[in-house]
Amino acid sequence: MSFKIAIIGAGSVGFTKKLFTDILCVPEFKGIEFALTDVSEHNLQMIKAILDRIVEANKLPTKVTATTDRRKALEGARYVISCVRVGGLEAYADDIRIPLKYGIDQCVGDTICAGGILYGQRNIPVILDFCKDIREVAETDAKFLNYANPMAMNTWAAIEYGKVDTVGLCHGVQHGAEQIAEVLGAKSPWELDYVCSGINHQTWFIELRLNGREIGKDELVAAFEAHPVYSRQEKLRIDVLKRFGVYSTESNGHLSEYLPWYRKRPDEITRWIDMSDWIHGETGGYLRYSTETRNWFETEYPQFLEAAAKPIDPSKRSNEHASHILEALETNRVYRGHFNVKNDGVITNLPQDAIVESPGFVDRFGINMAAGITLPEACAATCMSSINVQRMSVHAAISGDIDLLKLAVLHDPLVGAVSTPEEVWQMVDEMVVAEAAWLPQYAHAVPAAKERLSKSSVKTREWAGAARRSVRSIEELRAEKAALKQAG
Structure with a gap:
């Protein structure tokens, strides 16, 4: 081809x-x-x-x-x-730094929330x-x-x-399924059959079968609580499973910032997160990880280049969807995955204009979604809160309407649990001014935002967050990698 x-x-x-x-x-x-x-x-x-x-x-x-x-x-x-x-x-550093001044502690800040x-x-x-x-x-x-x-x-x-x-x-669905298969003692993730549906980063495993046997809430809760690692790393995620009855695809840290309940007070944040890796809830965890990864790659580039001179091993093909979609479209070998598309009847109890993440099949005729899925009510309600924020955010980005942008941020679940309207209005002004180089649609609004900031009486604080770690040096990363290699 x-x-x-x-x-x-x-x-x-x-x-x-x-x-x-x-x-x-x-x-x-x-x-x-x-x-x-x-x-x-x-x-x-x-x-x-x-x-x-x-x-x-x-x-x-x-x-x-x-x-x-x-x-x-x-x-x-x-x-x-x-x-x-x-x-x-x-710009990503400002997405984390500025909201912290207003008490908003994000782990990732790349989906909703202020960042x-x-x-x-x-x-x-x-x-x-x-x-x-x-x-x-x-x-x-x-x-x-x-x-x-x-x-x-x-x-x-x-x-x-x-x-x-x-x-x-x-790849959130795939990673969540791998976790579930592991805690249930499956020999391979392929033994697990599931239906996972919702919106990106808030997708829910609404049906689970292991080798054809249906897995219920109580069995899944017991399996996660018995696991020596996930019971510690996924405390918040397990709590949501207990209350909602279904497991979420997203990591402990990611999920914590989409909900209004777990990150609104510093003592609550430290109660629900785990610091063994950035993804489990660390303040600004993904920013730190991304910074370290960039620095590591720049320094260790010769080794990456050397490692590229190896045969491609098809058995190590990843579960990222792209290659499988292209293969199905071009060869007609059918592929089943979970895709983000406009709803249009895919999920019955979410808005039709929303972007949903749900099961579909791909062949030479295209991506064909399984339609008519109904989410449990609590899952749909949680998704709806994010969808309303997403819709306003998209419309604000298209129109350059800073007032609509502020309303979108105000309606974010975690922001609304932490900040007052006055704080949100000032925070958005500050973020738009700081990131003006990448926000051409708000150029007309920047002078007035600067003027408001010069006269504002809203108090802020310099706060690193409830669970912040410093970016590690190349030497520290090398020492840690060597220790892990020796231990393994």
Whole structure:
């Protein structure tokens, strides 16, 4: 087969390498073209060198190009994959730092909450630029595969306003299923059959069967509480399972910031999280992890380049959806996964315009969703709170309406549990001013926001958060890696 895949944000080096090797595990795809594009020439050249090394080591006819000219990369592409982080770690640091001044402690801050909403404001104008280019220079009816967060907002904007055939992809469902299979003692995750449905990062395992046997709430709670690791790392997630009756896909730290109950007071935060890894609830955990990963990669790049000169092993193909979707569309080998799409009847008790994450099947006719799923009422209610915030956030990003943006942040469950309206209004002003370089739609509102900030009497505090860790040095990371290797 011969077709072109464009990857936007290809400077996300580790993830791009994973997608690339996954796709080349499909035998029919050896002769396709990958066009890499990113705003960073430095990162582009690093990832291109790695992918070229893979192609050379495996004696493949695969073509790899790299350019900062996005339209050139998109020309003639049949598939476009986005894994961008608009504003990079600089803007992301403000997504965490500024809300902390108002008492809002986030673990990740990339989906909703104050950080996720502002992240969406930075992303959506760029997403619409991507869509314009796709419509104008990519293959007719090219498919846009969005991996970038905030998943629901980005996908919503691309479908509703970008008018491009878009699907949002995430690996939360797969990771949650692996956990469940492990605690139930399955020999392989394939023994677990499940229906998982909801919205991205708030998807719920509403049906579970292990080797055909139905698994109920009590058995699942007992299995998690008996597990020596997850019983400690997933305390909040287990508590939600006990109260809702179903398990959530999202990690302890992620889930904690989508709900109004667990992160609104410092003592409550430390009660429900675990500090063994960033993903279990650490303040600004993903920011720290991302910073360390970037620094590590920059320093250890020669080793990454050397490791690329190995044969591709199809048995190590990951469970990221992209390669499996492309394989199903191009070869008609059917693939079942969980995809982010416009609702349109997929989930009966969520709004039809919402972006939902739910089961679907892919073949040469496209992505075909299983329709008519009804969520348990508590799950639907929790999803609804986020959907209302997402809808307002998308509309604010499109219109550049700072008052609507403030209302979106005000209605966020965790923000509303922590902050007063006056605090929210000032916090949004502060974030828009700090991130103005990536918020062109709010340029008209920045002068007035600065004026309000100069006269504000709302008190803030310099607070690192309830459970903050410092970014580790390369030397510390090396020592930790060596210790783990010796212990293992």
